[in-house]
Amino acid sequence: MSTSLTHDVAVIGGGAAGLSAAVTLARSLRSVVVVDAGEPRNAPAAGAHNVLGREGVAPLELLATGRAEARHYGAEIRADGAVAARHLDTGFEVDLAGGDTLRVRRLILATGLVDELPAIPGVRELWGRSVLHCPYCHGWEVRGTRIGVVGTSPMSVHQTLLFRQLSDQVTLFLHTMPDPDDEAWAQLAALDVQVVTGEVSELRAQDGELRSVALADGQVVDVDSVVVAPRFHARGDLYAQLGGTLVDHPFGEMVPADPSGRTEVTGVWAAGNAHDLAATVAGAAAAGVVAGGAVNADLVTADAQAAVRSRRSVGR
Ligand SMILES: Cc1cc2nc3c(=O)[nH]c(=O)nc-3n(C[C@H](O)[C@H](O)[C@H](O)COP(=O)(O)OP(=O)(O)OC[C@H]3O[C@@H](n4cnc5c(N)ncnc54)[C@H](O)[C@@H]3O)c2cc1C
Structure with missing residues (x-):
């Protein structure tokens, strides 16, 4: 009633x-x-x-x-x-x-x-644990480790720089983001950010732990965490x-x-x-x-x- x-x-x-x-x-x-x-x-x-x-x-x-x-x-x-x-x-x-x-x-x-998370297999399953978005929420926890940033917009370069502040092992996966402009390329190069072209096809995990990022062209890059922009x-x-x-x-x-x-x-x-x-x-x-x-x-x-x-x- x-x-x-x-x-x-x-x-x-x-x-x-x-x-x-x-x-x-x-x-x-x-x-x-x-x-x-x-x-x-x-x-x-x-x-x-x-x-x-x-x-x-x-x-x-x-x-x-x-x-x-x-x-x-x-x-x-x-x-x-x-x-x-x-x-x-x-x-x-x-x-x-x-x-x-x-x-x-x-x-x-x-x-x-x-x-709304990128539609990449593995992202939802690992969200909030090893798939991250915010450097202030969990950046300190992944400091100094291998961090992959999945690019989906021009802002992905800025997000990469924020995580580069926390680790010198950062990889930017260009995925679906537009090609960075000259200044962005220069900054990424000067800060030793590895840039990987091609679309990400899945995040691979073992026993619930993220291991690597797989790309559609067959490349596999080992990472400890992945950053996305919902x-x-x-x-x-x-x-x-x-x-x-x-x-x-x-x-x-x-x-x-x-x-x-x-x-x-x-x-x-x-x-x-x-x-x-x-x-x-x-x-x-x-x-x-x-x-x-x-x-x-x-x-x-x-x-x-x-x-x-x-x-x-x-x-x-
Ligand atoms: C993975 C992750 C980690 C984060 N870590 C941090 C961190 O470490 N530090 C930090 O400061 N911030 C962190 N954040 C951000 C943090 O989650 C938000 O700042 C915070 O939750 C916002 O609080 P809120 O009250 O606005 O919304 P929420 O915390 O999302 O609460 C909204 C509530 O409203 C309820 N609700 C919605 N619609 C209805 C409805 N129609 N009827 C009844 N109930 C409803 C929901 O069920 C929910 O309980 C994180 C975010 C994510 C995604």
Whole structure:
């Protein structure tokens, strides 16, 4: 049987962004419900790095701690998916996959993003362990080892240079990227980056460990890790249902918002990777705090205005 609930705020997504928003709101005595489908983006990684005070913490452990902190202040956490959202006169109605419907005054979309990986056999299987994308997330862990960068765009040269900072054994596989320009060739040569032409056909692993990159022309190059550049697709279904439009970004698409996370849809905020494709765990958490504060401020103003109207209506 479905239950109708009423909260000040529904936070959709219980990653670093959503839980931080929930803590901020709950500490301001707002009734807040977090709906979380439980698929944080960094789940495949062994540890979350550059997280001050929790350096290297297991991603799911960090979020379990965050859920406990949010609950401590009174937030409700639901392990469920939000599948539909509609406008009400007073806010929003959100349908959950489990059958319940929430009625809330404000919405924070902290739904994260989906990484679209290159369609190369082996990439998905090793993603987050020896197939990497971000030098700040796991670069230190592969320092000094054999790193292969799979080129898919002109930005692949920049990505190569970022990993070259971490190792002097870097190979750039040109794969499907456009031919580097003269300056890029000069930089790669000056930094002793090996460049391999031809399309990558598969990543080869043994006992779950990456061993080599195989090319369509038969070449095989031994590596310890591979770097790819996913396309980043913000999870924006609910935003679109509410009349919002995702915007293109050079690396994918995102929910547009102002620095506080306020979107063009009145009453809807976005935080974390849903809005900022490059946000790290700490950045997403910070955005959640900012959005939580902004939503509380918006509700404070609305409540004060309602109090004035109410007072005037009784002639005081
Ligand atoms: C392999 C990998 C390793 C990484 N390592 C690091 C690292 O070491 N350090 C670092 O700082 N960053 C790292 N990152 C980046 C990090 O994952 C993001 O910065 C962070 O997850 C963003 O937090 P978020 O809250 O915006 O989104 P997420 O953590 O992705 O959380 C979004 C949550 O919303 C839920 N959700 C989505 N839609 C719905 C819906 N409709 N209903 C209910 N729930 C929904 C999802 O299931 C998920 O639980 C890594 C990323 C990857 C891919």
